[in-house]
Amino acid sequence: MKKLQDNQEASLRSPQSSFYEQLHTIQETRRQINAALDKIEQKTLKDMKDTLTKLQASSKSDVDKCIILREELNQIRDAIQDISVKIKIELSFIATRKCEE
Template sequence: MKDTLTKLQASSKSDVDKCIRLQDEMKQLRDAIQDISDKSKLELSFIANRKVRRKNKSLKSF
């Protein structure tokens, strides 16, 4: 029973760490998109937008 609890806690911690990392990456991408849109650089905005979509997809599969 104790082993099962330890495994579940480790798994939960790993999931929380992944969520925090992905959240930080999404915030950085959001900030980058805002900076890019302020500078009217459409090509860079498109690339950043694609990265956000990939992150969203990985979050949904998580």
């Protein structure tokens, strides 16, 4: 009877020991997965921040170019208007001279 009891107790300890080994393996695997996910998250965030910085710099550059081009277009418009006024005055003068002749 004692031998049977010892065998039964040993057979109970074996699954329990196996259970704790498997639990430890699962917990260690989970820790490794979490560490890998943390690394992926950090790299992704860094890449996203770098991309955002580049996009913002590019957008600022585009906006600055647009401002410069707009100012140049305004200057060209003003120059064309000045030329147009001068041409009208000259044409008016020429027309007046022709009429007098």
